[in-house]
Amino acid sequence: MTNSEISAIAKIITEKAKIAIVMHKSPDGDAIGSSLGLHHFFQTFKAKTSVISPNSYPDFLRWMPGSSKIIDYSKDSKAATNALSRAELIVCLDFNALKRIEKLGKTVAKSKALKLLIDHHPQPEDFADILFHSTHASSTAELIFDFIDLMGEKRRINKSIASCLYAGIMTDTGSFRFSSTTEHTHRVAAELLEKGADGAKIHQLIEDNNREVRMRLFGYSLLEKMKILREYRTGYITLTQSELKQFDYKDGDTEGFVNQPLSVKGMVFSALFTEKDGNEGIKISFRSNTDFDVNLFARKHFDGGGHLNAAGGNSRLSMDETIMKFIGLLKEYKNELNPDIKPDRH
Numbered sequence: 349m350t351n352s353e354i355s356a357i358a359k360i361i362t363e364k365a366k367i368a369i370v371m372h373k374s375p376d377g378d379a380i381g382s383s384l385g386l387h388h389f390f391q392t393f394k395a396k397t398s399v400i401s402p403n404s405y406p407d408f409l410r411w412m413p414g415s416s417k418i419i420d421y422s423k424d425s426k427a428a429t430n431a432l433s434r435a436e437l438i439v440c441l442d443f444n445a446l447k448r449i450e451k452l453g454k455t456v457a458k459s460k461a462l463k464l465l466i467d468h469h470p471q472p473e474d475f476a477d478i479l480f481h482s483t484h485a486s487s488t489a490e491l492i493f494d495f496i497d498l499m500g501e502k503r504r505i506n507k508s509i510a511s512c513l514y515a516g517i518m519t520d521t522g523s524f525r526f527s528s529t530t531e532h533t534h535r536v537a538a539e540l541l542e543k544g545a546d547g548a549k550i551h552q553l554i555e556d557n558n559r560e561v562r563m564r565l566f567g568y569s570l571l572e573k574m575k576i577l578r579e580y581r582t583g584y585i586t587l588t589q590s591e592l593k594q595f596d597y598k599d600g601d602t603e604g605f606v607n608q609p610l611s612v613k614g615m616v617f618s619a620l621f622t623e624k625d626g627n628e629g630i631k632i633s634f635r636s637n638t639d640f641d642v643n644l645f646a647r648k649h650f651d652g653g654g655h656l657n658a659a660g661g662n663s664r665l666s667m668d669e670t671i672m673k674f675i676g677l678l679k680e681y682k683n684e685l686n687p688d689i690k691p692d693r694h
């Protein structure tokens with residue numbers, strides 16, 4: 349971000365112009381945390397900010413200050429579209445392609461507002477006027493902290509901003525354990541604690557807030573549905589709509605399941621396949637813990653994307669066909685999945 353870009357943004361904020369913040373579909377802790385954190389920052393200037401989500405989000409994120417103000421496009425499309433079309437500044441958070449906000453993408457593309465994208469996903473599409481982007485950032489929430497710092501406004505960080513940003517960083521780093529967690533991430537987290545975020549409380553609000561059925565679904569997934577393919581150092585879990593319904597599935601209930609196969613010794617690649625409601629196909633999550641690039645894998649084979657070690661995709665095939673395709677691909681990628689047997693390593 350150049351100095352003149354910073355000034356352009358600062359001018360809009362201080363002139364109390366209308367601002368819209370929009371996050372990706374099925375927002376996670378980072379999307380909600382960075383959006384609300386930035387919203388509270390703009391509030392310190394008394395700016396008129398709307399926060400928009402394409403659809404609903406899990407209950408365990410609803411404790412965040414300001415969450416009741418989020419406009420859910422799937423429930424009130426008019427309010428969401430109006431807020432976006434009236435805005436003079438649109439801030440896009442935690443996504444790199446307009447298709448990640450689905451129908452709202454058209455409204456953003458058409459808008460004459462200044463568009464700022466703050467994100468950490470690789471290969472951002474060229475739709476924003478100003479880009480504040482780094483794939484080295486653990487999370488978009490970390491980038492919001494850096495953005496505030498770059499604007500020279502760190503003194504404005506209050507308890508609400510700190511709590512939302514801490515929640516974003518903590519959820520996107522798996523509680524500071526993924527390789528995306530850097531010294532800088534810890535320094536930012538430390539400053540957020542100083543500014544009033546209660547780390548233990550936030551962990552509790554997010555992690556220890558499960559409905560009993562969700563824990564049972566978790567147990568069922570591990571016991572009955574996790575497949576381990578040692579040959580490919582890969583583990584995966586499948587969940588059909590009827591299984592999800594059996595456990596009274598709600599948005600966010602399968603959060604974190606995809607990481608579980610990687611807890612099995614020797615596994616490098618994991619996937620979670622969930623059947624979407626209403627014959628919409630299969631939603632897939634991918635994770636890896638080596639340099640096996642799941643972003644590339646998801647982009648190339650499953651109409652998706654994400655990061656090197658965490659990505660998602662989609663399949664229009666049936667569950668069985670999707671798994672057959674997946675296993676076929678594992679055969680092709682066998683060498684990448686088993687780096688020890690790569691010929692050039694010996």
Ligand code: 5GP
Binds near residue numbers: 633662
């Ligand atoms: P998750 O598996 O938690 O849904 O997503 C992991 C990462 O992949 C996130 O950073 C998310 O933004 C990205 N991702 C998930 N699903 C998709 C998708 O369908 N398309 C793209 N481009 N990225 C996705």
Ligand code: MN
Binds near residue numbers: 379468487488
């Ligand atoms: Mn993120």
